[in-house]
Amino acid sequence: MTARHKGWFIFVVLALAVVPKLGTNPYALHVLSLVGIYAIVTMGLNLVFGYTGQISLGHAAYFAVGAYTSGILTLQLGAPFAVGMIAAVALAVVLGLLVGIPSLKLEGSYLAMATIGFGEIVKMLLVNWEHVTGGPAGISRIPHPGILGFTFNTADAKFYLILTFSAVAWLLYANLLMSHYGTRFIAVRDSAKAAAGMGIDVRRTKIQAFVFSTAYAGMAGALYAHLNRYIAPDAFHLGESINFLLIVVVGGMGTLLGPLMGSAIIVYLRESLLVLKDYNMLIFGLILMVLMVFMPRGLVGSAQLLVSKWRRRRA
Amino acid sequence: MLTVNSIVVAYSAAPVLREVSLDVSAGEIVSLIGANGAGKTTLMKTLSGLLACIRGTITFGDRNLTTLSPAEIVRAGISQVPEGRRVFREMSVQENLEMGAYSRHHGADIAGELTEIFSIFPILRERRGQLAETLSGGEQQMLAIGRALMAKPKLLLLDEPSMGLAPKMVARIFEVIAEIRRRGTTVFLVEQNAAMALHYSDRAYVIETGRILMAGPSKDLAGNPRVAAAYLGKH
Numbered sequence: 071m072t073a074r075h076k077g078w079f080i081f082v083v084l085a086l087a088v089v090p091k092l093g094t095n096p097y098a099l100h101v102l103s104l105v106g107i108y109a110i111v112t113m114g115l116n117l118v119f120g121y122t123g124q125i126s127l128g129h130a131a132y133f134a135v136g137a138y139t140s141g142i143l144t145l146q147l148g149a150p151f152a153v154g155m156i157a158a159v160a161l162a163v164v165l166g167l168l169v170g171i172p173s174l175k176l177e178g179s180y181l182a183m184a185t186i187g188f189g190e191i192v193k194m195l196l197v198n199w200e201h202v203t204g205g206p207a208g209i210s211r212i213p214h215p216g217i218l219g220f221t222f223n224t225a226d227a228k229f230y231l232i233l234t235f236s237a238v239a240w241l242l243y244a245n246l247l248m249s250h251y252g253t254r255f256i257a258v259r260d261s262a263k264a265a266a267g268m269g270i271d272v273r274r275t276k277i278q279a280f281v282f283s284t285a286y287a288g289m290a291g292a293l294y295a296h297l298n299r300y301i302a303p304d305a306f307h308l309g310e311s312i313n314f315l316l317i318v319v320v321g322g323m324g325t326l327l328g329p330l331m332g333s334a335i336i337v338y339l340r341e342s343l344l345v346l347k348d349y350n351m352l353i354f355g356l357i358l359m360v361l362m363v364f365m366p367r368g369l370v371g372s373a374q375l376l377v378s379k380w381r382r383r384r385a
Numbered sequence: 386m387l388t389v390n391s392i393v394v395a396y397s398a399a400p401v402l403r404e405v406s407l408d409v410s411a412g413e414i415v416s417l418i419g420a421n422g423a424g425k426t427t428l429m430k431t432l433s434g435l436l437a438c439i440r441g442t443i444t445f446g447d448r449n450l451t452t453l454s455p456a457e458i459v460r461a462g463i464s465q466v467p468e469g470r471r472v473f474r475e476m477s478v479q480e481n482l483e484m485g486a487y488s489r490h491h492g493a494d495i496a497g498e499l500t501e502i503f504s505i506f507p508i509l510r511e512r513r514g515q516l517a518e519t520l521s522g523g524e525q526q527m528l529a530i531g532r533a534l535m536a537k538p539k540l541l542l543l544d545e546p547s548m549g550l551a552p553k554m555v556a557r558i559f560e561v562i563a564e565i566r567r568r569g570t571t572v573f574l575v576e577q578n579a580a581m582a583l584h585y586s587d588r589a590y591v592i593e594t595g596r597i598l599m600a601g602p603s604k605d606l607a608g609n610p611r612v613a614a615a616y617l618g619k620h
Contacts, residue, residue, distance in 0.1 A: 257473050257484050264471040264529075267433060269459035269488030269536070324475070 096225035114286030120323035123259030128185030134306035136291025162288025208302025322368030392441030485535025523554035579616035
């Protein structure tokens with residue numbers, strides 16, 4: 071990362087860090103925390119979908135795996151939050167490898183079907199493995215997260231915890247993509263054949279992107295479980311997987327900041343449209359259509375296009 | 386340098402290459418001409434390790450290529466320019482070239498190699514910051530060739546370098562191929578444009594329905610009445 075990138079990064083994190091000090095109400099902080107969680111999931115998904123060009127319609131399942139793993143370990147076995155988090159990421163990685171290795175031989179709609187299949191399997195498991203997952207009723211009263219004796223039991227504290235996780239997640243993701251190593255993903259997306267001709271292991275690259283993304287989904291899932299303190303299978307259906315893809319597309323596929331902007335706008339829209347009750351999905355859909363017609367490259371992609379046009383005109 | 390010894394390659398059950406043999410010596414330009422569906426691209430894919438042969442062997446120097454992965458073949462010194470160019474559309478010209486050096490270890494003399502490639506293709510230097518998708522077809526072909534050269538290959542494989550290009554650009558590409566050989570890289574190319582391929586290569590093979598039909602110095606083949614009628618449009 072260049073000094074300018076670092077400067078902006080520190081500025082944004084500090085700006086977000088003062089938000090709770092401005093007398094922001096707990097609900098608004100909860101929504102902002104959700105934005106952070108969605109941003110983590112979609113950073114990973116952007117690597118798979120935006121950069122490597124592989125679709126996944128099963129990421130809600132990895133999100134669920136993370137949420138249930140940490141939720142169950144901390145609630146039923148009294149494990150500390152750190153253990154729950156590590157186990158959540160580890161299980162998401164293992165399942166990512168297990169699904170990714172065979173499915174990434176497929177492409178396009180076939181890969182979409184395979185990942186939907188995995189999503190459905192996980193959802194059935196959550197509903198039917200009742201004595202572990204709590205069945206359709208889910209798990210409630212998941213403990214507040216705690217690290218080294220400090221308990222994050224207020225909206226402020228949770229916001230800071232999630233801000234820290236999202237900031238570190240973004241650093242790792244941005245560093246990976248800006249490195250020499252990161253260009254492999256774009257090469258595979260633009261032309262798998264030519265990438266193979268350059269000596270890139272195409273299959274391995276796809277699997278690495280996928281497993282990176284499942285690790286992120288698992289991490290975000292664990293945060294979600296401890297933020298909400300209640301999880302149920304309803305929150306992890308196919309619609310949620312589509313929602314993640316939507317965030318990547320609306321934010322800007324294959325752009326570093328796309329997942330952040332996409333998460334902010336989608337989470338905010340969903341929350342603010344709830345007052346419309348039955349009509350909320352109608353308006354949500356309309357807004358999405360308008361966005362995609364006028365900004366086909368997403369918020370960040372379209373903004374980048376505008377800036378480069380403006381620069382060219384000045385030059 | 387490259388020896389292909391009676392290889393058989395098939396898609397599921399149907400053989401596409403039947404006992405194909407050919408060889409390329411260091412410093413040569415060798416072309417393979419044939420019609421659509423004759424097996425030219427299949428041979429290229431086999432040479433670059435994307436397809437496996439059922440029988441036969443391919444050796445490069447003293448190495449057996451038949452068991453190597455595409456990445457290992459690139460490292461062994463064979464780069465290919467795929468059919469239809471396939472540049473990385475959303476990368477800049479310079480980033481495309483740098484990708485070409487991907488297989489070389491870090492700290493390799495990439496800057497020196499870039500200078501060398503810009504001296505062969507001055508237009509790429511002018512366009513180095515532009516996205517590859519904004520280049521013309523001919524420029525993209527030059528970029529694809531430049532990208533393959535970044536790996537510092539001993540042998541360059543070109544799959545239909547003239548495809549989809551205007552006649553003037555085709556001539557320019559073949560001049561570049563001659564220049565690349567002068568600079569020390571051996572070239573093996575497959576072409577439908579037989580006239581150009583025979584004009585610029587030292588030796589050639591004619592392939593039809595998966596079999597090598599004729600072989601010899603390009604000049605002799607160009608003068609052969611059967612080749613003239615079938616591939617050069619002369620009756």
